Amino acid sequence: MSTHTTQSAHDEAQTTDILRLEDVTKQFGNVTAVDNLSFSVSEREILGFIGPNGAGKSTTFDCVSGTMAPTDGEIYYRGENVTGVPQHALVEKGIARTYQTFRPLNDRTVLENIALSQMPNSLFSFADFRADTEQRAREICEQVGLGDVVDQTPDELPHAGMLRLEIGRALGTDPDLLLVDEPFAGLTSDEIDRTADLFTSLREGGMTLVVIDHNMHGLLDLVDRVIVISFGEKIAEGTPAEIRDDPTVQEAYLGGEI
């Protein structure tokens, strides 16, 4: 059992791990989407989280971000057990996520979409009298490259713009841990580079990122470490180079491109 290391090593890991999953299982009826999955993410790491379609990547994100509670197992954030804590509370603790299928608010402008992240989670507040919230929303738009289109509505944005909007809204919550669900799908290689640059700069600012992708394309130069899952189970873990040469991983992809 590789999970049972010596106690001292375990304690050491706890201090540097920002996120730790222990035997997380998620079942939908008889279908097991995530099966006894354990892994941890270190502070200021960029972790690649890959697997074939339907491997349970997004479901794992759903469990970690509090969108749904796992059926079994525990999730620790900075040493605190956060299993089953609702999403809005986890956001306050510093975990933000983006969605693979974008969630824009089509009734308002890009700036107003981002501004949602600056709104207080309380029914009575004088937030409207704080002039800095709009300023902060503008800064985020600039940061993710939407500075020129703040007055457009999301349906006027190209695919890459929608991704930026999704990331911008998550950044607005000032996260320490950002879970990005399949950002590179449908992007040109140029756009992939720019998005990867954004992630790198976020990490330089102190953020930890977990990035989902279904293959290694966009991740190679970006990530420090990769975890591969298939049918809800972890099948490999290592540096990008190690993962590429791993026969188990190649088998999971059935000879397809990793």
Add this chain to the structure above:
Amino acid sequence: MTQVDLEPRYVVGIVCFIGLISAPFLLPILTLRQLTAALFLGMFAMSWDYVSGYTGQLSFGHSMFFGIGGYTAAVLNLELGLTPVLAILVGTIAAGIAGLAVGFPALRLEGPYLALITLIAPLVLVQIVNIFPGTLGGDAGLPSPAGLVSVDEPIGILSTIGFETVFVHETIVYYYLALALFLAIYALFYVFTRSYVGSIFTAIHEDEDAVRSVGINAAKFKVFAFTMSGTVGGLAGAAFVHTAGEPNPGEILSIVVSIEVVLVSILGGMGTITGPAAAGIVYYFVRDALQTSSLTIPVLDATVGHISMALFFAIALLVLFFLPKGALPWVTEWSRDILERRSQRSESPS
């Protein structure tokens, strides 16, 4: 040019406000009584719009809140002799609790399921009213409880400015009470919906996942919207039975009331507060004009009054078909177009 530039919508608002304030001096006394009742329909519609128009949690049974507020207040006054103010207060709280009680299951229900639940709830209440005709008046309703302000003798100041009889004085007092409540409720909803709370409500309507993903407890805001809507709806219902109306099912509880409130809000413009408020008043008078019209329709050989409801709902269908967003957003867009064209024309010669 030292001309003050006032946006047209503020000009319209000020004109409407002055019109409402001076209505007792402009309208016949019976029309003023109708306007009082019309104001309450506007309040009912605003309370619906606050939860359904903004958060998208569709309620087809808002009469449950008006009914709970109105009946609670009336019974407390008639049976236990509570003062009207106290009775209205308790009725309002009871409706607020009902709003809370609907708000929680509403979290798990969406679209047609929520609509159906809210549709059935007031049906149960109507049955309860029929089961206890002694206390709750049954189909015919209860007698009017004591007036919010008792006008037993002529009021000096009203007599000096030319109004006679106690009946007229009472009508005027009730009108101003209703108007004050109407304006207060309008201001309250306006402030909330134009603040970040309204922005979160409409974001919930658009995409709840997006709201949760930025750390906002969407459930809390949804329950709050239902509770506040129920409270205000109950307040309006309770004040209604103590001023302009009577506690009977047709006025505040029946399914027709619920449907009319939805219709008024959609016709006026969902998610605007102002639209439903104004549409409530217009709706009341259009319906009344059709009902009382003695104009004969040639081919059918019937008066307009005879087929008024069929005509009325046909008109409503046409408006819904041609102005799906409602009247207020349409007027706003249309006037903006005209202003733009005018400013272009004034710019072009120079």
